Amino acid sequence: MKTPSHFPASGHWLAPVVLAIFAVAGCASVPSPPPKLTAPATAPANPTPTESGEATESQKFAQWVAEFSTFASAAGIDGATLHSAFDNVRLVPRVIQLDQSQPEFTRTVWSYLDNAVSPQRITKGKGKLLQLRPQRDALTERYGVPTEILVAIWGMESNYGGYVGDIPTIDALATLGFEGRREAWARGQLLAALKILQNGDIDRAQMIGSWAGAMGQTQFLPSNFLAYAVDADGDGRRDIWGSVPDVMASTANFLASSGWKAGQPWGLEVTLPPGFDHARADDAVRLPASAWANEGVQPMNRMPLPALTDSSILLPAGARGPAFLVGPNFRTILRYNNSTSYALAVGLLAQQAAGGAAVQASWPRDMPALARSQLLALQTALNASGFDSGTPDGVMGPATRDGIRRYQRSLGLPADGYPTLDLLQRLQ
Template identity: 45%
Template sequence: MPGPVRHALTALFLPALLFTSQASMAELPTMTDAAFAECKAGLQDKAVQAGVSADTASRVMADVSYLERVIELDRRQPEFTTTFADYLNRRVNESRISKGREMLAEHKDLLARVTRETGVPAPYLVAFWGLETNYGSYFGKMQVPSALTTLACDPRRTTFFTEQLIAALRIIDEGAIPAEQMEGSWAGAMGHVQFMPTVFLKHAVDADGDGRRDLWNSLPDAMMSAGKFLESMGWDGDYRWGREVLLPENFDFSQADGRRLPLAEWRKLGITDAFGNALAREPIEAALVVPSGHQGPAFLAYSNFRVIMGWNRSEFYAIAVGHLADRVAGAGGLQNPPPEDQPALSRDQIMQLQETLSAKGYSSGEPDGILGSNTRKAIRQYQKAEGLIADGFPSGQLLQALDIQAGS
């Protein structure tokens, strides 16, 4: 699935780690023309029952076609994990930073208006825009009604994609965009900020006053909609997303387990900002995030970090948004960049890691090839018992100790 935001989709598609380098797939299931026609008819009836006009439902569904490529992309199983260094370097690069600063200046009046109405600072709006569609340069080329119908007719997530299809038909019905122009990602994310149809219906706004909520052709509509969505999830305009921090020597990395502590408590543990200065004396809580383990950068994530993860449920993504926003606003790079030589693990290697840890008494549940919170907890328990730095990260040292060969 491409970079565009998934919103509700993230609960279905995004594991704790991101993957690249596609593995070979099993033969894809096929759907006969007759079966697809029957499914389309049923979906059309459901749309009308849900309030879509019969004319819109009939007209749009008549032009819908089965997109085998969508099923291929949906079923594709990635093979290797993406390291944090690779993820961040690909998404927060000099080109995107420079373009973001241009966009910040070019659209300063619009962005200032969005900030006034939603509380979301302009650099964050630009950062989301940059990560989602590279500042509007690529929205996706899939015909959304056809893509969503194809997915709704697939048995794996019929309910979810039926809901998205009906929402897309309602968007067409209200006149936001003609059906033939409704293009987006293979999973149905659309426009400058890649809203899913249900998110569009709930949070998209008409900010330019033309009577339409147009997230494809109206930047005011897109930016205000993004701001409203973030505001609805609890964006706190008084604080930033978080910050890079420095940890003291011999820091207990078991603290980086998602727990939220007041900044005063993190100060007592010896944590400073990235330049060695004392943390601000603010009455807020933060969680410590170490995406590359103890060898990489550390971040204190504030409440807005969780809001960003409400947009896309990936820590890597949330850090990228925050860091890109900082860079667009004029800040420099990370003081402690992530190491470039960390291993990329395959699903099979992660399953082997899970099985090996379980055999040693550190179970993370049923092996699934996903490096989630339970697996990190098991790693941390093993590391602590073996006198290793308990950061919950599958480092080369850990893999060597467990006789698991790292990927490349």
């Protein structure tokens, strides 16, 4: 599961939505002093003048680790676990680079889906569903989550276990904590990771994942592991790195605990009636599916709409692209990774792996994605023209969408709130 607002989640990590930071309970007794830790492996013993800058950074990192170990000891982490975790802990510059990076260019939703829901991934997903057939009924009965949804998340997060990341989780989180930009979050996740080690679920060498601390075949943050991981194979360990039963049950437990509605689909592709007000395609406008049906919203196959509660119209590519009716379970997938493109990819991959249809309406592939700098220019121009879009930051949000809709209405265009190069050029 992805990192906060994505800490752009490596490649497609983590994207992750982040749940509340693991709460540290105070100890009733006075803890014994933490063990003296050896210096992290990055610190040279006798730095030369040319290495002095690096040595200073390494020494600061070692001091941060020592301070954190005192904190962790007071929170109940034993000396053996601290030695295992920190004796050879390393500062990972690549983690800092990825954390600080802000990609200039974004991807269109159809480009994202071309890769995320590729024919190869669909075919492999069908095979995985067959392999999981003996577990399917038990999983669905216990958690209420369809196995194809679990398989889709598995495929999205690690290509069905093919790649779970290559950075030691302790190193990644210690680096992020030392960096300081998200120190409170990183410290909470690092303490949770130490508890996982202390519980014996995994050893340090096998605890690997993304640069932002997400772990295992479905990319759990350590705090989510503690809260939701399940030992489904009965070996006494919750192993989301190597045990497929544990991976599936843990992912199902997270979704069920996050509000999954058993028996309801995530959503479906629909057609909109003539004259539909595209400004109502917004998560804030939630109606029973029956109310949308009364307005003329229909499934592509013209069958009755499913009995979705609290459903919304989603136009991920604006008025020119496909339309979807999404319900509470779509929003539950967003709790796994707060990205509309990700949640849509999970739903469509699950649908097609289970033998359902692909998206039938055409994507507006002639429309380029706006770069961050172009979106920043669009926001600035909207504000200058009296269409308030909030503080310009190059990131789409509700304020920007509302500003675009007001500008579109002033031009007599469908008010879908979708940012385009044409709108930018009109404003300029």
